[in-house]
Amino acid sequence: MAGQPLRLIFMGTPDFSVAALRALLAAGHEVVAVYSQPPRKSGRGQKLTPTPVHAFAAELGLEVRTPVSLKNTDEQRAFAELNADAAVVVAYGLILPKVILDAPKLGCFNIHASLLPRWRGAAPIQRAIEAGDRQSGVTIMHMDEGLDTGDMVLVKAIDTSPDMNAQQLHDALSDMGARLIVQALAGVVDGTLSAQPQPEDGVTYAKKIDKAETRIDWHLSAEAISAQVRAFYPLAWFERDGQRVRVCSAxxxxGSGAPGEVLDGQLLVACGEGAVRLIDVQPAGKNVMSADAYVRGNPLRMDEVFI
Known part of the structure; x- marks a missing residue:
């Protein structure tokens, strides 16, 4: 098998996964099927929309499968009949039963956007930003039945800057993961890489983002609110006059004052400790705009307090 293209099953759903599929194809591997989440209704017309991976694969004429579950024996049989050398899993969104994990000859390999065992789970990028981590990275993992507990094949770290938001880290790790999975598969096949157990120390869990978390709590410190804005970019918001206003950068x-108190005419807002300057905002139904543009169209009032 060494030096030869592999028969791969690719399993992924969001934008983050597309770069890896593109890289595997560019490396000469044969992708015999692509698995992705089923199309969802979206937009004002509630039209069924395929996932980014589904759309990309369909453009290339690849077979796309969108089961709602892999627990069905017929689905498991269809998966096994692909006779794949390996499966590559990137933010797919379904639990893989043991029979699926065991079907490919080399097993299933996951691209995980953290330095495992830190930030196992659904939202490693956002939680790393929220926690103020100064390093992140990608782990290529040989999957087992646990939640991101599989042995590590390849790990690469990058430094994160204090002003980096989740979208910027997402893009960097998506590209990194795409490069690493090609290296990892080659190394496994030629015997230069072997899977190593994860360290027992340092385990943390990146729980799924709850919509309630995206509302800014002005009682938090300025540092915490700044991290919240970057971690949940572009979804962090506050309420003004009954309308939501998203904060895209801060x-x-x-500065000091009552939490949520506007301290000047250019959106300096007091927090539980310190203050944050809102730089780019997005009122409901409008495009992202600078604080200056927002204030011109929505004048601030004396002693106004955001909630």
Missing amino acids: SVEL
Whole structure:
């Protein structure tokens, strides 16, 4: 098998996964089937829309399968009949039963957007930003039945800057994961890479983002709110006059006042400790705009307090 293209099953759903599929095809591997989440209704017309991976694969004429579950024996049989050398899993969104994990000759390999065992789970990118981690990275993992507990084949770290938001880290790790999975598969096949158990220390869990978390709590410190804005980009929001206003970027500044109190005419807002300067915002139904543009169209009032 060494030096030869592999028969691969690719399993992924969001934008994050597309780069890896593109890289595997460019490396000469044969993708015999692509698995993705079923199309969902979206937009004002509630039209059924395929996932980013589904759409990309369909453009290339690849076979796309969208089962709602892999627990069905017929689905499991169809998966096994693909006779794949390996499966590559990137933010797929379904639990893989043991019979699925065991079907490919080399097993299933996952691209996980963290330095395992830190941030196992659904939202490693957002939780790393929220926690103020100064390093992130990608782990290529040989999957087992646990939640991101499989042995590590390849790990690469990158430094994160204090002003990096989740979208920027997402893009960097998507590209990194695409490069690493090609290297990992080659190394497994030629015997230069072997899977190693994860360290027992340092395990943390990246729970799924709850919509309630995206609302800014002005009682938090300015540092925490800045991290919240970057972690949940572009979804962090506050309420003004009964309308939601998203905060797309903000910076920590000196200032004090009641939590949520507007301290100047350019969106400096007091927090539980310190203050944040809102730089780019998005009122409901509008495009993203600078604080200056927002204030011109929505003048601030004396002693106004955001909630």
